[in-house]
Amino acid sequence: EFGSRSFRSRGKCDCHDSVFPLDTARLRLQVDENRKAKSSHAILAEIVKEEGLLAPYRGWFPVICSLCCSNFVYFYCFHSLKAVSLKGKQSAPSTDLLIGIAAGVINVLVTTPLWVVNTRLKLQGSKFRNADIRPTNYSGILDAFVQIIRDEGVGALWNGTFPSLLLVLNPGIQFMIYESLKRHLRRGVPRELSSIEVFIIGAIAKAIATTVTYPLQTIQSILRFGQFNESTDNSRLLTSLRTIKCLLVNRVRKSGMLGLFKGLEAKLLQTVLTAALMFLLYEKIASCTFRVMGMSPHHYKKH
Template sequence: MGYSALANVFSYTNLVHAVAGAVGSVVSMIVFYPLDTARTRLQVDDKRKANHTPTVIADIISQEGFTALYRGLVPVLTTISCSYFVYFYTYNCLKTAFIGKEKPSSIKDLSFAFIAGVVNVLVTTPLWVVNTRLKLQGAIMETEDLHDNQHAKYRGILDCLVKVARQEGVWSLWNGTKPSIVLASNPAIHFMVYEAVKRYFQHAFNQTELSGLVYFVIGAIAKTVATVLTYPLQVIQSRMRVRYRQSNNSSSTWDALMDIARTHGMSGLYKGMEAKLLQTVFTAALMFMVYEKLTAATFRMMGLAYVKPGQTLT
């Protein structure tokens, strides 16, 4: 790769896409955070009797107060902004380096999105482990081995990182990495479907920039497909992040899946999916709408036409 190609990869264009993706993720998470709180509780609390999102939210409010719905918001926003920045930047750099002016395809979108997902997992998993611990800290849990969560252990992201590394070993910060790497297929499928449907609408409407509503709908469709296909792995991921050393009881992701299926039936693999669909579909839809509009607005402010990954500024 020559200097010119390298300059295109580490370009202002890719930086704009990465920052816009990070901002979009923060905006959407703030709006739909209570749904994420409900989803996490359903995934990790085996004994919780409520199975529907509104009921779980009502229980949390009655038992812990309204502010409990936003417990751990700051760590989540820190983590998700870093995660989406890494993801969008890596994804767009790959498209710039390997597609350029070539015709895009769903297979290329899937491949680049998966690689970006793996890079993102390896870089940001410690932040997600900490985020899950902080989000459940102080929560009233019905599962016996999670009762200790009611007592505060961590003062913030840095304190949690240090204590987990010191008390449980550095590699505990990468708990859930295996299912997370497999789950890189989720954003890969998401991006593949999103890009394919977006290209369809761009061709149908004969325009590069679509309306905010269309971007919202495309994001929702893409995330629904990705979530339904990969949800059982997300349940395993959440449990491995929160259960400390117990996460090592299962020798593999497959063993963990089978253990849940034996103990709670196949429905246990999809526990909390209603909350996950509500949270992730609306969050992804709003995130992509903000991302697309913010990217286009930034380029307009610079007096430039909308620049896709793989194009250079002129």
């Protein structure tokens, strides 16, 4: 229970892992419909050849700023909501999961403008295969904010908010699969899983959660990039739903179902190994903590 609570609170942080060149490859494949899907190293080789050696690291500073702000907002909200809701009472995994989702929602609403600017700056100066993509000229983070507000309106800073809110569920899917696989391996017999077992099921859980939600991540990137025809409707929710549906249908028509998963290889390489190592670390920390607290290994295994 200790491990589940502490690690669930980390769920949101993994959404923006920054293994930077892999993230660059993923983003190019998501927003540039005409770029052919290839292996990650082939995409990165193309980018380096066409745009220079430092191109895969373009926009690193906005990403660092966004990550710092996002993590601060998430953890501050998580612990504040937990303190207010529990008022000294003992927590439960389900409570922590709900608080984690609430903190994730607040985080999305507060930090989406940063991620919109981040996406624009990462893609600025790219050699796109799609000739319809308009070039941008931002001199930095503040200039990007000013130009977006001036040319597209304040609301453009929250492009991609709806899919981002849905993606808050990603850690929940990940933990559901992880706990199910862990119970299956134990098969009713309380035992501590080996390091290799934890590593493997952690990787499997993250891979499935990432694959299931990846089309939403693709739509999120396209919306943040801002170069799409937005429908006009009195209802923001209906507009968001129709825009997502339109983008999904158009991508499938042009590239087939696999078009929704362009860049998935880079995303899996970026996140799965990290998640597997974090699950392994979390199990080891939980086990050591119970021992330090004087609890028997059997008590830990029951959790």
